[in-house]
Amino acid sequence: MVASTSKYKYVVCDPNLCIGCQICEYVCSYTKTGEYNSYRSRIRTVRADEVLITAIACRTCENAPCVIACPRDALTQDSVTGIIHIDSVKCDGCAWCVEACDFGAISINPINKLAEICDQCETLEEGPQCVKWCPKDALEYTTPDQRAQKSRRELIKDSIEFPIKAKDPK
Amino acid sequence: MVSGEYLDEHHKVKVIACAQCPIACEQMSIVQTGPFAGAMTGVEYESLQANSSNLGISDMRACIQLLELADHAGMDSMSMGVTISYAMECYEKGVLKKEDFKCTQFPEGIELNFGNGEGAVALAKMIRDREGIGNLLAEGTRIASKAIDEERETESYKWAMNIKGLECPGYDARGLKTFSVGLAVGTRGGCHNRSAAYDPDIQGEVNRFTIDETRGKVAADSEEYAAVYDTLPLCKFIRRCFTGKADRAGAWPSIAKLINATTGWHYDYDDVDMIGIRAHTIKKAFNIREGWTTEDDDLPWRWKHDPMTKGASAGYIVTEEELAYLKDIYYKAKGWTADGMLPKELLVKLGMPDVAEQIGV
Secondary structure, three states, rough: OOOOOOOOHHHHHEOOOOOOHHHHHHHHHHHHOOOOOHOOOEEEEEEEOOOOEEEOOOOOOOOOOOHOOOOOOOEEEEEOOEEEEEOOOOOOEEEEEEEEOOOOOOOOOOOOOOEEEEOOOOOOOOOOHHHHOOOOOOEEEHHHHHHHHHHHHHHHHHHHOOHHHOOOOO | OOOOHHHHHHHHHEEEOOOOOOOEEEEEEOOOOOOOOOEEEEEOOHHHHOOHHHOOOOOOOHHHHHHHHHHHHHHHHHHHHHHHHHHHHHHHHOOOHHHOOOOOOOOOOOOOOOOHHHHHHHHHHHHHHHHOOHHOOOOOOOOOOOHHHHHHHOOOOHHOEOOOEEEEEOHHHHHOOOHHHHHHHOOOOOOOOOOOHHHHHHHOOOOOOOOOOOOHHHHHHHHHHHHHHHOOOOHHHHHOOOOOOHHHHHHHHHHHHHHHHHOOOOOOOOHHHHHHHHHHHHHHHHHHHHOOOHHHHHOOOHHOOOOOOOOOOOOOOOOOOHHHHHHHHHHHOOOOOOOOOOHHHHHHOOOHHHHHHHOOH
């Protein structure tokens, strides 16, 4: 299992809740480009099997492999937010960052052939639009603490045996 | 146990959606115990009724196995279920015998009574592999009943539930008079997706047990409404999303806005209306060119002669006279000739003179 080592906030998806509707992709594409085109989305859904579905966006890794991999220093990481910024002048679309990312979170813009990545809608006060519009609340914009708490909750659910069903502790 | 609640509690894994849809209608369900453990597929109303209650099967596990089998083999689960129920009735009435169902799994044959889940699954596999009698049943109830009746001098066509060779959906038209004509005249046969005339019947917008002169128009409208949805395409599950009613007055302005926003065209109410009428007309023209006539706008024998025995519709059938009247007012509502043909003037008016030429009117 590949895990991120991020101390920053990022968008996570709960595979138990995700229905694979791709609304996050269309909302992202619309927010960033004004068109509904899932190839222009910085978050991607993946259906590995009939019911194994999730969505993945940048996980703001520490010592981000994509930043290290870029031969033209086009990628930089914000030291406060962890967001990866791509300098479109320096980037030449070589896609080394795409190869370096364990999460498949970077894509190449099909029109200008340059790298694109989730910026957590940092210019918008409302924050990530995918999180806002997810119809099943599968997406969350979380800190490491929140992610840890979620893991603890899952642990409780897994440990308690039938017939005592753990109620979803909010 | 066959119910949505039972399915939800015992078999459902999760729901999955088509692209951009928050409804997520696909109830992915798995079998965890019994001989069919491991089978998993999406379950919905029509497939469920055709492969459970329609077969007298109360074990949801057998039903899920049947649906998975149909899905993986690329078979229509509804047609498969109705074909198996036809075979079951043939067995119970002595038209087909145990030894007719000999296969690798059951060399002695299958006792295919209603409710035999294991037998139904075995027969579904025979149909899939075209093994033994499965080879004939794979052709559907229309061809199978004809062949069996010719060979054995029987009358199994009476329970071959198909219209124009397409097996009927899970609505008994004996108690849904508007839908009965919608199904009878259906361009692809007994299809609940091309004619949604069960909707006004079930919703109580018309009296489903009686007929009157409005029904031809109601049936025609529902076809054209469905044709617009199928052409765009929009999902039928949102057919009431614009105004709460599945009618053109509410939907067409909103649909015109959707088309214009997507394409930059300038569609209005009449343009959307024309999509439905033209789409349905071309389907009818195709059927005429291929030799279908008003004789084929018919219902299964059972719905015309065999009254329902139980429930709110007990005692009802659609008589030949009722059907003839309904077809007549339907053809009138469409602007067709009395024998269900497309007049040249109508085709020219719809901008389809080339079609008129092709079907020779």
